[in-house]
Amino acid sequence: MKPRAVVIMGPTASGKTWLACELAMRYPVHIISADSVMIYRGMDIGSAKPDRGELERFPHALIDIRDPAEAYSAAEFRRDAIAEIEAAVGRGQVPVIVGGTSLYFKRLxxxxxxxxxxxxxxxxxxxxxxxxxxxxxxYEQLRSIDPVACQSIHPNNLQRLSRALEVHAISGRPISDHWEAQASDGTSGEVRLADGQLVSFLQFGIMPSDRAWLHEQIALRFDLMLDAGLIEEVKVLLDRGDLHDDMPSVRAVGYAQVWEFLNGHCSHAEMRARGIAATRQLAKRQMTWLRRWPGLQVLEAGPAADQRESMLQSTLSQVADFLQK
Structure with a gap:
């Protein structure tokens, strides 16, 4: 039988981790995190990382694999995720890749x-x-080298900007040339394992049916993070002395705003408002990306008391059918 894997995508605060853990209670799954902040050790509260008890019960691969001072690319994620998928398939488990980092899923x-x-x-x-x-x-230097890449790289996305410049410096070719080669190599939507097998994916996308409800969830979660010690968590990072605000870890939503507050650039109230606003903007970008993703099984999340149960039952039904094919 062809190897099978499940993907759970969705905006922040939509219930992705909960759904993955519900699957883990019913199937022999191996959960693989696709979150660009959960990779960092010591960045637990602001990333909404599952707590120690949850991780003991439902282990997640690719969590706590980098120090906040280290970089981690989408290519490295793809390599590591495929290794985890291969290991899970070898054990007879169903890989469940869950997270909100769109670029990770695209590259995988x-x-x-x-x-x-x-x-x-x-x-x-x-x-x-x-x-x-x-x-x-x-950024203007990249524009002169590779105007095509500049159409998809935002000036504030310093990680992608730096990588595009690095690729050109090493290879002498614009990164968009490499992208074009990728688009024509016929690998889209497939993950090939070392033994030649192609993995079949069932892809879920959680889409909140009520934007106001999602905004309320985001504000509530940010306040809970503050109550749980987010400021103290960021202060530990700041006191290290080897991190700066250009690093991907420090630029992460929530962390960047608390970092500004600790450096005296805004008040506590401004930090809270900016953190919530940045999280809403992130969720908006995630949902925009999901709407364009082909082959997605949409799961509606919302304020109705029975909506989460309905989402779970729909997921379980589709997973059962998928695994029996």
Whole structure:
């Protein structure tokens, strides 16, 4: 039988982790996190990472695999996720990939272009130049090199901007050339294991039916994070002295706003408002991306008391059918 895996995507605060754990109570699954903040050790509260008790009961792969000072690319995620999928299939488990980092899912399911590996020396050189001339100037440099890439890379997405410049510095080719090669290599939607088997995916997307309800959930969750010690968690990161606000870990939603507060750039009330607003913007981007994703089984989430149960039953029914094919 063809290997099978389940994907659970959705905006922040929509119930992805809960749904994955519900599946784990009913099937022999292996949960694989696809979250670009949960990868970091010591960043627990602000990433809504499952607590120790949940992780003991429902282990998640690819959580706590990096120090906040380290980078982690979508290519590395794809490599690690495929390794976890292979291990799960070998054990007779169903891989369940769950998270909200759209780029991770895109790279996993669409494949990766044959791009040069990242090198610390080139990356450090780009960072040094950016500190000297500023990131806006670096963006204009990329525009002159690769205007196609600039159409999909936001000026504030410093990680993708830096990577595009790095690829050009190492290979002498624009990163968009590599993207074009990827689009034509016929791998879209497939994950091939080392033994040649192709994994079949059932892809769920949680879509809140009531935007006001989602906004309420986001505000409530951010307040709960503050009550749970988010400020103290970020202070530990700040006191390390080796992290700066250009790093992906520090730029993460919620962490960036508390970082600004601790550095005296805003009041507590402003920090809270900015954190909630940034989380809402993230959720909006995630939902926009999901609406464009082909082959998605949409699950509606909302304020109705029975809506979560309905979402669960729909998921269980589709998973049962999928695994029997």
């Amino acid at each position: 399911l669409d494949g990766m272009a044959d791009m040069p590996a990242s090198t610390p020396e080139v990356r450090a050189g780009i960072q040094a130049e950016a500190e000297r001339v500023g990131w806006p100037a670096m």
